[in-house]
Every structure is written in structure tokens, then in C-alpha cells.
Amino acid sequence: MTEAEPIISVRGLEVGFGARKILKGLDLDVAPGEVLGFVGGSGQGKSVLTRAILGLNAKQAGVIEVFGEDIDKMAPASHRALERRWGVMFQGGALFSSLTVKQNIQAPMREYLKLSQKLMDELAGLKLKLVGLPPDAADKFPSQLSGGMVKRAALARALALDPELLFLDEPTSGLDPIGAADFDDLIATLRKTLGLTVFMVTHDLDSLYSICDTIAALADGKVIAHGPLEAMLASDHPWLRAYFHGKRARAIRSPNEMAPA
Amino acid sequence: MSKPAENLPDFSVERVGSSARVVLRGAWTIAASRALERAAQNLSLAATGAENAEIDFAGVTRLDTAGAWLIDKARQHMAAAGIAAQFAGASPEKAILLKEAAYAPAALDKAPRENALMALLVGLGAWSVGMADQIVRGVAFLGELAFGALKVMVWPKAMRPTSMVFHLDSFALRAVPIIATINFLVGCIVAQQGIFQLARFGASTYAIDMVGVLVLRELGVLLTAIMVAGRSGSAITAELGSMKMREEVDALRVMGISPMEALVLPRMVALVVALPLLTVIGDMAALFGGMVTSYLYNGVSPQVFAERLQQAIGMNTYLVGLIKAPFMALVIGMIAAIEGFRVEGSAESLGRRVTASVVNSIFMVIFLDGLFAIFFASISY
Ligand SMILES: Nc1ncnc2c1ncn2[C@@H]1O[C@H](COP(=O)(O)OP(=O)(O)O)[C@@H](O)[C@H]1O
Numbered sequence: 001m002t003e004a005e006p007i008i009s010v011r012g013l014e015v016g017f018g019a020r021k022i023l024k025g026l027d028l029d030v031a032p033g034e035v036l037g038f039v040g041g042s043g044q045g046k047s048v049l050t051r052a053i054l055g056l057n058a059k060q061a062g063v064i065e066v067f068g069e070d071i072d073k074m075a076p077a078s079h080r081a082l083e084r085r086w087g088v089m090f091q092g093g094a095l096f097s098s099l100t101v102k103q104n105i106q107a108p109m110r111e112y113l114k115l116s117q118k119l120m121d122e123l124a125g126l127k128l129k130l131v132g133l134p135p136d137a138a139d140k141f142p143s144q145l146s147g148g149m150v151k152r153a154a155l156a157r158a159l160a161l162d163p164e165l166l167f168l169d170e171p172t173s174g175l176d177p178i179g180a181a182d183f184d185d186l187i188a189t190l191r192k193t194l195g196l197t198v199f200m201v202t203h204d205l206d207s208l209y210s211i212c213d214t215i216a217a218l219a220d221g222k223v224i225a226h227g228p229l230e231a232m233l234a235s236d237h238p239w240l241r242a243y244f245h246g247k248r249a250r251a252i253r254s255p256n257e258m259a260p261a
Numbered sequence: 262m263s264k265p266a267e268n269l270p271d272f273s274v275e276r277v278g279s280s281a282r283v284v285l286r287g288a289w290t291i292a293a294s295r296a297l298e299r300a301a302q303n304l305s306l307a308a309t310g311a312e313n314a315e316i317d318f319a320g321v322t323r324l325d326t327a328g329a330w331l332i333d334k335a336r337q338h339m340a341a342a343g344i345a346a347q348f349a350g351a352s353p354e355k356a357i358l359l360k361e362a363a364y365a366p367a368a369l370d371k372a373p374r375e376n377a378l379m380a381l382l383v384g385l386g387a388w389s390v391g392m393a394d395q396i397v398r399g400v401a402f403l404g405e406l407a408f409g410a411l412k413v414m415v416w417p418k419a420m421r422p423t424s425m426v427f428h429l430d431s432f433a434l435r436a437v438p439i440i441a442t443i444n445f446l447v448g449c450i451v452a453q454q455g456i457f458q459l460a461r462f463g464a465s466t467y468a469i470d471m472v473g474v475l476v477l478r479e480l481g482v483l484l485t486a487i488m489v490a491g492r493s494g495s496a497i498t499a500e501l502g503s504m505k506m507r508e509e510v511d512a513l514r515v516m517g518i519s520p521m522e523a524l525v526l527p528r529m530v531a532l533v534v535a536l537p538l539l540t541v542i543g544d545m546a547a548l549f550g551g552m553v554t555s556y557l558y559n560g561v562s563p564q565v566f567a568e569r570l571q572q573a574i575g576m577n578t579y580l581v582g583l584i585k586a587p588f589m590a591l592v593i594g595m596i597a598a599i600e601g602f603r604v605e606g607s608a609e610s611l612g613r614r615v616t617a618s619v620v621n622s623i624f625m626v627i628f629l630d631g632l633f634a635i636f637f638a639s640i641s642y
């Protein structure tokens with residue numbers, strides 16, 4: 001897996017607001033077909049990193065390559081081509097408030113593809129089914145949805161073009177445990193069947209255990225650890241120990257990881 | 262990104278007796294856009310006439326949910342036409358995808374066709390109910406506002422001086438330059454027109470009377486109120502509306518803080534104080550404009566202008582204009598707040614409400630001015 005050229009490669013990334021540096025020379029690779037779980041304390045800059053990779057936050061230094069191309073040196077046309085190969089689900093959903101759920105899902109289709117309205121309606125229905133929303137959600141406006149439904153609708157929109165690379169910012173926060181498990185299943189299925197690469201910011205230990213191939217941890221503006229779950233569990237970095245061996249973690253840690261009492 | 266032609270979704274059909282073998286080729290992904298849609302349409306008719314069909318995936322280079330769904334739709338289409346169709350040669354991944362993205366005929370909710378007359382009547386009904394609703398809202402709002410104001414009077418602690426001063430700063434102080442400028446310009450224009458038009462009767466000195474009366478009674482307060490409606494009314498609606506959108510108003514309510522007292526009253530008080538003050542400034546600026554113009558066109562010195570003005574106007578001229586200002590402020594603030602609280606979830610609704618706020622309050626300001634004109638005429642003030 002590490003042999004192939006990484007889909008996302010970040011080198012020496014520095015991002016700050018005013019005098020305050022949030023990311024201080026961050027390095028990160030995401031391999032094709034991998035589900036990367038990105039963890040870090042609140043306010044450490046996980047969303048800032050995601051936005052920087054997406055080109056939404058200006059960076060002060062560093063190189064970001066996506067699909068092997070430097071996003072700074074890209075021509076506008078290839079940037080557009082890139083944008084249809086990735087799907088993004090923002091932390092707050094970022095659904096267009098004046099469009100219905102169905103129109104939200106169809107927005108990228110309309111922008112990039114020439115499809116008949118009928119097919120777009122049907123495909124929107126399919127996406128809704130995939131993310132577990134009832135068909136009658138199609139004609140609701142975002143303000144009429146519950147928090148969990150907003151997350152699902154946002155995922156449906158992120159999947160509208162069947163992207164190769166998916167960015168998810170805290171996708172399962174706000175979902176009930178059953179919904180979160182369904183979500184994990186869906187990501188696992190899509191990864192298996194479509195060869196999807198997923199960059200997922202998450203605090204959901206269940207997701208980390210069940211669907212992430214590798215985990216990267218952010219602290220003090222750098223990736224302090226990057227590797228499979230076992231490596232994280234074995235690490236003696238204080239933050240990682242607190243994260244993976246804390247009170248919350250204990251309940252779901254796999255039995256063989258439980259230290260003998 | 263243009264896909265090479267050999268990568269487009271395609272298929273070929275081999276028939277042996279009553280069975281057909283449909284061999285799929287290429288990338289059946291949504292990136293193919295129209296080509297995918299067309300291929301899928303043809304696919305559903307590919308095995309017409311056969312009794313059973315086999316859909317072979319061996320040649321499919323890429324498959325995504327849209328492709329899988331469309332192929333499954335074609336298969337079910339065949340099944341509906343009496344052709345026993347099944348998949349073959351799908352890798353385990355593709356098989357899972359085909360299962361996940363299985364086609365299910367959508368329970369299409371056909372919108373009932375309505376006839377034009379019915380639609381018209383329904384529209385009219387909805388409009389009337391909406392109007393009645395708006396009146397009720399207005400009255401309820403006024404009541405709530407009066408209640409809030411009374412409460413503040415009885416119990417001054419409920420007042421929010423910080424918020425009031427903050428809004429006074431943004432509604433009054435920051436509006437001074439623009440209000441002074443437009444009133445100055447209008448003063449110039451009125452004086453210039455007065456001088457030219459009245460010169461034909463040899464009465465161009467009366468232009469000063471005209472500027473004085475027109476500006477102080479009507480134009481000063483009207484222009485200022487319209488400017489405030491556009492500037493501060495829209496701001497109030499947008500602020501309250503976006504607070505409502507993000508449940509901030511509800512957050513206040515559950516803390517036991519009345520949005521009326523916390524949000525509306527300070528803005529209302531600030532407006533009611535700001536508009537008369539701005540009107541005074543506007544009046545002065547307009548008179549100054551008239552004076553400058555009179556000097557430039559007619560060589561009337563400032564002293565002569567001032568003397569003439571003193572004869573032309575009385576305290577009442579000035580008060581007639583000024584007395585209208587707080588009422589206009591009340592109307593602007595009320596409309597802005599009501600529209601703000603009517604914002605629903607979407608950005609579009611916010612835009613609509615801000616527009617309605619500005620248009621309605623400008624209309625009401627002018628309407629109110631007309632009522633006052635009738636009133637003052639009837640009491641000959
Ligand atoms: N637009 C911004 N302006 C200033 N500071 C910001 C901005 N966006 C984020 N930050 C700061 O960057 C830090 C990281 O934020 P974020 O990436 O959202 O955290 P998280 O890791 O919880 O997603 C926070 O301290 C936040 O205050």
C-alpha cells in the first residue's frame with residue numbers, strides 16, 4: 001500500500017492566522033485506497049488542515065500535492081478536473097440553505113455533467129438511499145432537517161459524483177450510534193467497491209477501530225504519529241495514551257488489547 | 262476531463278437461440294455523463310425478443326454507484342419484459358456494489374395537476390391570509406414592544422444601555438457623513454431650481470423661502486428617514502434574521518431573555534433617538550446647500566440669506582418636520598424587526614426579508630409623511 005504514489009502528500013505545511021501559527025511544518029501522506037483517520041484535540045487545526053488541502057485556507061509555506069499534482073501550480077482547468085474527483089463533507093454540513101436536499105445533491109451533477117433531469121432525480125434518490133435518508137427527505141430544505149439528517153444529506157452531496165477521494169470532517173458527530181455504525185458500513189463498502197480514498201477527521205473511536213486503515217494524530221501543529229491502530233495503541237506519547245487508553249476508550253477497546261486486570 | 266473513447270460505457274449482444282449474452286465494456290461511471298445514460302437506455306432494450314439474458318461484467322473497467330444502479334435498472338426492465346436476466350462475471354466488489362446500489366422503482370409522487378383558476382384562487386386566498394397574518398403580527402409586535410418599553414420604564418434595570426449606545430453609534434454617528442452629504446446636495450438642487458424657475462416671475466429671491474419651507478417641513482426628514490430605512494432598517498432585518506436562522510433567538514428565549522427586550526428594544530430606542538438627531542443635521546446641511554447655491558448663482562451673501570430665511574420660516578416650520586422623525590423611526594424599526602423575525606432557514610429567505618423590510622419601510626415612511634401633511638393642514642399649523 002505504501003508502494004503506490006500517495007494521493008495526498010503534504011510537506012512542511014505552515015498555516016497561521018495573524019501571528020498565530022496553527023500548523024507548523026506538517027507532513028502527511030495518504031495512500032490510494034486508504035481510509036485515514038485524522039485525530040487531534042479540539043482546536044488543534046484538523047479542519048484548518050483539511051481546508052488547506054482543499055485550497056480554502058491560504059498557507060504560508062509548504063507543498064500540497066493531490067493526485068500527484070501540486071495544487072499551487074495547477075492550471076485552472078486541471079483544478080476544476082480535480083474538484084470533480086473529490087467529494088467534501090464539511091463539519092457543519094454546508095448544505096445550500098435555499099435548495100432542497102435533492103437539489104443540493106444535484107448541484108455538482110448539474111455543474112459537471114449533462115444528465116437528464118429524470119436521471120438526476122433518480123440518482124439523487126439512490127444517494128439518499130445509500131446514506132440512509134428516507135425518500136421524503138428529498139424535497140425538504142436543510143432548515144427542516146435534524147442534525148443527523150444534515151450530516152447524511154451532506155454525505156450524499158459529497159458522493160454525488162462518485163468521487164475517488166472523499167474528505168470528511170467529523171462525519172459521525174451528531175449521529176446516533178446506529179446511524180454512525182451505518183455510516184461506517186457505507187464508507188467501508190464504498191471503499192471496497194469503488195476503491196475510494198478517504199481522509200476523515202474524526203473523534204469517533206468506533207470509526208477509528210472499524211474502518212480506518214491508518215491513523216494520524218495532530219498535536220502542536222505537527223503529525224506526531226502516523227500508522228495503523230496497533231501502533232497508536234502501543235505508542236507512549238502522552239496524548240495518544242490519553243486518547244486511546246482514556247475512560248472513553250476503555251469500553252470499546254478490543255478485548256485482546258485490554259490489559260490483564 | 263475528456264475520457265478516451267474506448268473507455269466509454271458500451272456493450273455488445275450475442276444471441277444463441279432464445280438466449281442473449283450482453284457483454285458490457287468500458288467504464289460505467291457517472292463521469293461518462295450522457296454516454297452512460299444512453300448506453301443504459303439501449304441496454305434495457307438489448308435483449309428484446311430473447312427469453313433469458315446474461316449480463317457479462319468481464320469487460321467493465323470501472324463501475325460506480327450510478328453505473329451499477331443503471332445496469333440493475335436495465336436488468337429489472339428486462340425482467341419486467343419477461344426476459345430472465347442475470348449478472349455474470351462480476352468481481353466480488355462489483356457484486357457488492359450491484360447489491361448496494363440495487364434499483365428500486367421510485368414511488369414517484371406525481372404532483373397533482375392543478376387548473377389555472379384553482380391556482381389563482383388558492384394564490385389569492387394565501388395572499389389574503391398572509392396579509393391578515395401580517396396585520397395580526399404587527400399588532401402583536403406593537404403590544405409586545407409596548408410591554409417591553411413599559412417594563413423598562415418601571416424597572417430601568419431591564420434596560421440595556423451598552424447595546425443601545427452601540428446601536429446609536431452605528432445608526433446615528435456613522436450615518437452623519439452620508440446624511441449630511443445627500444441633504445446638502447438636495448438643498449443645492451432645490452435652491453438652484455428655485456432660483457431658475459422663479460426668475461421668470463422676477464421672484465428669484467423667494468427661492469430662499471422655498472428652500473427653507475420645503476427642506477424643513479418635508480425634504481429633510483423624508484430624505485433622512487429613507488436613508489435610515491435603507492441603511493439601518495436593512496441592517497436590523499439582516500441581523501435579526503441571521504440570528505433567527507442560527508437559533509440564536511431561541512437560545513435567548515430559553516435563557517429567559519426576551520428577544521424583544523434584548524434585541525429589538527435597544528435598536529428601536531437607538532433609531533427613535535437617531536432619526537431626529539440626523540434630521541437636524543440633515544436640515545442644517547440642506548440649508549447650507551441652499552445658501553451656497555444662492556451665493557454662487559445669485560450672489561446672495563450668507564447674512565442676507567440668513568435674514569431672509571428668518572422671515573420665511575418660524576419655529577413651527579422646523580417642528581413640523583422634526584415631530585415626524587420619531588414616528589418614522591418607529592415605523593422603520595418595527596417593519597425591520599418584524600421582517601427579521603420572519604426569516605426562515607434559507608439564505609434566500611433572508612434576502613427576501615431584507616428587501617421587503619427596506620421597500621415596505623420606505624413606502625410607509627412616505628405614506629406617513631402624507632398623513633402628517635393632511636393632519637397639519639387640517640389644524641393649520
Ligand atoms: N478563520 C480563522 N481565523 C482565525 N483563527 C482560526 C480560523 N479558523 C480556525 N482558526 C483557529 O485555528 C485553530 C484550529 O481550528 P480548527 O482547525 O477548526 O480546529 P479543529 O482541530 O477542532 O478542527 C483554532 O484555534 C481556531 O481558533
Ligand SMILES: [Mg+2]
Binds near residue numbers: 046047048091169
Ligand atoms: Mg474541526
